[in-house]
Amino acid sequence: VQLVESGGGFIQPGRSLRLSCKASGFIFGDYALSWVRQAPGKGLEWVGFIRSKTYGGTPEYAASVKGRFIISRDDSGEIAYLQMNSLKTEDTAMYYCARNVLTGYESSHFDYWGQGGLVTVSS
Amino acid sequence: ENVLTQSPGTLSLSPGERATLSCRASQSVNNNYLAWYQEKFGQAPRLLIYGAHSRATGISERFSGSGSGTDFSLTISRLEPEDSAVYYCQQYGSPQSTFGQGTRVDI
Numbered sequence: 001v002q003l004v005e006s007g008g009g010f011i012q013p014g015r016s017l018r019l020s021c022k023a024s025g026f027i028f029g030d031y032a033l034s035w036v037r038q039a040p041g042k043g044l045e046w047v048g049f050i051r052s053k054t055y056g057g058t059p060e061y062a063a064s065v066k067g068r069f070i071i072s073r074d075d076s077g078e079i080a081y082l083q084m085n086s087l088k089t090e091d092t093a094m095y096y097c098a099r100n101v102l103t104g105y106e107s108s109h110f111d112y113w114g115q116g117g118l119v120t121v122s123s
Numbered sequence: 124e125n126v127l128t129q130s131p132g133t134l135s136l137s138p139g140e141r142a143t144l145s146c147r148a149s150q151s152v153n154n155n156y157l158a159w160y161q162e163k164f165g166q167a168p169r170l171l172i173y174g175a176h177s178r179a180t181g182i183s184e185r186f187s188g189s190g191s192g193t194d195f196s197l198t199i200s201r202l203e204p205e206d207s208a209v210y211y212c213q214q215y216g217s218p219q220s221t222f223g224q225g226t227r228v229d230i
Contacts, residue, residue, distance in 0.1 A: 034220075036168075036222075043222060044168065044211050046213070049220075060219060062219060063219070096168075101173065106216075106218065107217065107218055109215055110158075111179070113167035114167065116167065
């Protein structure tokens with residue numbers, strides 16, 4: 001199992017950025033995928049997740065990003081996306097994608113993580 | 124939002140000792156869906172415990188989880204230098220998951 005994030009970088013406040021999480025080594029369509037971030041020197045923060053198509057393919061978000069971030073998935077390409085809009089300096093963090101262990105409608109713990117993609121929001 | 128509060132913030136212990144880390148939830152965690160992770164510098168977190176007390180695959184028996192409702196604990200017995208890390212609890216009993224702020228363990 002591998003999860004590889006890409007698309008991070010330096011971006012100005014108010015702009016948009018999209019992260020990708022390319023998966024391999026498992027049947028991507030069977031799993032929900034989550035995004036977790038970690039600001040420099042801080043703890044882990046759950047960002048949100050997207051259910052498998054079997055359970056509607058619908059997302060859930062943390063209150064801190066709801067309305068600004070959009071999680072989507074492309075099962076044929078085995079990729080999950082995190083579209084980040086109206087970025088703020090406090091969104092600066094390492095962003096990890098992670099595979100949910102539990103399938104279904106609920107949230108989950110995570111058994112595999114990517115190595116992370118760094119997003120820096122600054123003017 | 125179910126807020127998780129971990130204590131203590133930092134734990135400094137010697138090899139061979141036992142560490143007990145606490146995680147308290149502001150609301151009862153549904154189905155005791157509480158996990159623990161170990162994070163070492165520069166590495167992605169590693170799942171240790173799920174469902175409050177079940178060890179993840181490949182995790183040493185020195186790691187054990189307990190608790191239910193709002194109070195949970197992670198115990199690390201016979202500490203080894205490699206156990207130096209930050210430990211996080213996570214609740215996933217609601218659609219919006221949350222993490223605790225972490226406990227740093229120094230050996």
